[in-house]
Amino acid sequence: MSATTTERDGPGGRGPGGNGTARGATTASSPARGGTAKPPRSRADTRAGYAFLSPWLLGFGLLTAGPMLMSLYLAFTDYNLFRAPEFVGIDNFTALFADPRFLKSAQVTAIYVLVGVPVKLAAALAVAMLLNAKHRGQGAYRSMFYAPSLIGASVSVAIVWRAMFIDDGIADRVQQFFGLPAGGWVGDPSMTMPMMILLAVWQFGAPMVIFLAGLKQIPAELLEAAAVDGAGPIRRFVSVTIPMLSPVLFFNLLLETIGAFQVFSSAFIISGGTGGPADSTLFYTFYLYIKGFTEFRMGYASAMAWVLVLVVGIITAVLFRTSRAWVHYTGDQR
Amino acid sequence: MSENLYPNHTAQEAGATLLAERGGSPSSQARQRRRTNSVVFHTLVIAVAVVILYPGVWMVMSSFKPNGDIVGNVNLWPETWTLDNYVSALGGIGGVSFWSFVLNSLILAVGSVVGIVLSATVSAYAFARISFPGRGVYFAIMIGTMLLPFHVVIIPQYILFNSMGMVNTFLPLLAPKFLATEAFFVFLMVQFLRGLPRELDEAARIDGCGHWGIFRLVLLPLMRPAVITSSIFAFIWSWNDFLGPLLYLKQPETYPLPIALRIYVDQTSVSDYGAQMAMAVLALVPVLLFFVLFQRYLVDGVATQGLKG
Numbered sequence: 001m002s003a004t005t006t007e008r009d010g011p012g013g014r015g016p017g018g019n020g021t022a023r024g025a026t027t028a029s030s031p032a033r034g035g036t037a038k039p040p041r042s043r044a045d046t047r048a049g050y051a052f053l054s055p056w057l058l059g060f061g062l063l064t065a066g067p068m069l070m071s072l073y074l075a076f077t078d079y080n081l082f083r084a085p086e087f088v089g090i091d092n093f094t095a096l097f098a099d100p101r102f103l104k105s106a107q108v109t110a111i112y113v114l115v116g117v118p119v120k121l122a123a124a125l126a127v128a129m130l131l132n133a134k135h136r137g138q139g140a141y142r143s144m145f146y147a148p149s150l151i152g153a154s155v156s157v158a159i160v161w162r163a164m165f166i167d168d169g170i171a172d173r174v175q176q177f178f179g180l181p182a183g184g185w186v187g188d189p190s191m192t193m194p195m196m197i198l199l200a201v202w203q204f205g206a207p208m209v210i211f212l213a214g215l216k217q218i219p220a221e222l223l224e225a226a227a228v229d230g231a232g233p234i235r236r237f238v239s240v241t242i243p244m245l246s247p248v249l250f251f252n253l254l255l256e257t258i259g260a261f262q263v264f265s266s267a268f269i270i271s272g273g274t275g276g277p278a279d280s281t282l283f284y285t286f287y288l289y290i291k292g293f294t295e296f297r298m299g300y301a302s303a304m305a306w307v308l309v310l311v312v313g314i315i316t317a318v319l320f321r322t323s324r325a326w327v328h329y330t331g332d333q334r
Numbered sequence: 335m336s337e338n339l340y341p342n343h344t345a346q347e348a349g350a351t352l353l354a355e356r357g358g359s360p361s362s363q364a365r366q367r368r369r370t371n372s373v374v375f376h377t378l379v380i381a382v383a384v385v386i387l388y389p390g391v392w393m394v395m396s397s398f399k400p401n402g403d404i405v406g407n408v409n410l411w412p413e414t415w416t417l418d419n420y421v422s423a424l425g426g427i428g429g430v431s432f433w434s435f436v437l438n439s440l441i442l443a444v445g446s447v448v449g450i451v452l453s454a455t456v457s458a459y460a461f462a463r464i465s466f467p468g469r470g471v472y473f474a475i476m477i478g479t480m481l482l483p484f485h486v487v488i489i490p491q492y493i494l495f496n497s498m499g500m501v502n503t504f505l506p507l508l509a510p511k512f513l514a515t516e517a518f519f520v521f522l523m524v525q526f527l528r529g530l531p532r533e534l535d536e537a538a539r540i541d542g543c544g545h546w547g548i549f550r551l552v553l554l555p556l557m558r559p560a561v562i563t564s565s566i567f568a569f570i571w572s573w574n575d576f577l578g579p580l581l582y583l584k585q586p587e588t589y590p591l592p593i594a595l596r597i598y599v600d601q602t603s604v605s606d607y608g609a610q611m612a613m614a615v616l617a618l619v620p621v622l623l624f625f626v627l628f629q630r631y632l633v634d635g636v637a638t639q640g641l642k643g
């Protein structure tokens with residue numbers, strides 16, 4: 001397996017791993033395989049193992065596991081940072097589901113995930129298919145299209161987005177040019193969601209790069225054989241490309257979904273820290289921030305955090321469970 | 335260029351071309367079709383490129399336009415060029431110099447790079463190369479944290495750092511990096527290490543190296559590409575980070591650029607779009623520089639890792 005393949009890096013260097021997108025996605029769940037000659041475990045190895053792993057172990061204990069337990073406890077308390085937490089049972093959770101702003105933020109986030117992720121992935125796949133054709137300049141285009149993914153979450157881009165979609169902004173001018181109703185998107189509660197989704201789709205480059213790496217791993221003979229058997233381009237796409245690409249598709253779907261649940265800074269900047277207009281950009285994590293860090297209702301915010309963990313956990317589990325039906329792994333990828 | 339990165343595919347592609355040429359007669363008709371294909375390809379790709387690049391180019395060009403000529407000006411090229419926007423952007427905010435924000439951003443970004451490289455390389459070595467009880471479980475947990483919404487820990491982490499008096503210092507933002515909490519980097523390096531032959535370890539062991547020797551003298555030098563990729567991502571993510579500094583840094587002297595930018599937007603009236611654009615451009619300069627210089631490391635890092643950048 002990978003342990004025995006020698007990879008030399010040219011002077012230009014190359015990315016880590018070499019040829020393993022699909023495999024990277026699939027071996028993620030299994031621990032390192034030792035290769036053929038596995039040295040026997042010794043006490044020295046155990047000591048060295050824990051020594052080398054100590055930064056991660058410390059970080060996981062102090063900054064992830066410990067805080068998670070603490071926030072689970074806080075979720076059942078009333079706590080404002082200034083006096084001791086007071087145990088209130090499930091009051092926070094019952095209050096959450098009676099809180100119209102919470103429900104609004106859940107709705108806003110759900111729409112963003114359900115519409116934004118498929119559109120973004122469709123764009124990523126379409127452009128990846130386009131770039132996969134062998135043409136000059138393919139590498140340059142790949143880099144260029146990836147660039148927005150690198151800066152998309154920055155404050156700078158959020159400022160540009162707001163300037164483009166504000167009243168009398170670029171979008172407004174284009175609408176007027178085509179005789180559509182005038183008005184910016186930033187101040188219109190029905191248009192902020194399309195604006196945010198456009199911003200997400202603009203960053204299709206990262207999943208595109210992953211799709212492209214996956215497409216390059218599909219053996220050309222398979223597509224040739226299908227073509228010889230009389231399959232047209234659409235048939236080849238549906239019956240060969242999609243199944244062969246399904247591990248990568250699954251991986252992108254999982255990561256983009258989890259990422260979309262956590263959108264924060266662009267909505268914060270574009271709405272000027274309010275989540276407006278009419279709470280139309282009040283994304284889940286944004287409301288969590290408001291509750292926890294401007295109102296200092298940290299028990300309530302912890303309850304929100306755990307609801308998010310549960311929802312993301314359930315979605316992840318469902319994706320993994322259903323993936324057995326539609327994700328195909330070829331022989332050497334376990 | 336891209337052929338270099340995927341050496342195992344050039345053979346396939348060459349084979350495909352051979353097949354295609356054997357199938358179709360090498361007539362001028364085929365050549366004609368290939369040329370049409372090429373024109374269609376470049377037309378489509380350039381159309382995508384225009385849409386992708388427009389916001390960025392518009393931002394840069396707008397920063398050189400007079401203030402009143404920015405919002406709603408669809409044209410990219412400024413009718414009159416001005417540097418006034420940059421003069422006001424470099425003027426700083428509320429008595430704090432612009433360069434102070436740059437310095438803060440730099441300290442945070444460089445600190446993040448150092449922390450992540452130190453902690454992720456050793457942790458990855460443990461996962462990839464040392465056999466010890468519990469490793470599989472830890473590895474699964476580490477992968478699991480990549481799927482965990484980060485927001486579940488921000489409140490308790492804040493309480494923790496607040497109780498230690500670390501609010502308004504850089505420590506809450508840097509400490510996690512030195513403790514390998516960003517699993518992306520550990521995973522990236524584990525994947526890279528798995529690609530290096532085990533025979534190297536064995537040879538070093540026979541030569542008398544312990545784990546530290548194998549790591550430090552043999553594998554770490556070979557991990558350079560993974561270290562470079564990680565460093566660039568660590569730098570850019572820290573440079574663009576907004577939520578972390580928003581939570582922990584509340585005094586203007588400690589602001590990094592993204593927070594300064596946000597304060598600037600809130601303070602200036604709507605009419606000062608010029609200075610906002612100039613500052614937005616300045617805040618992205620290092621990111622764009624890294625991108626231009628190291629795009630292959632970034633794109634290939636994403637391609638192999640399959641994580642968003």
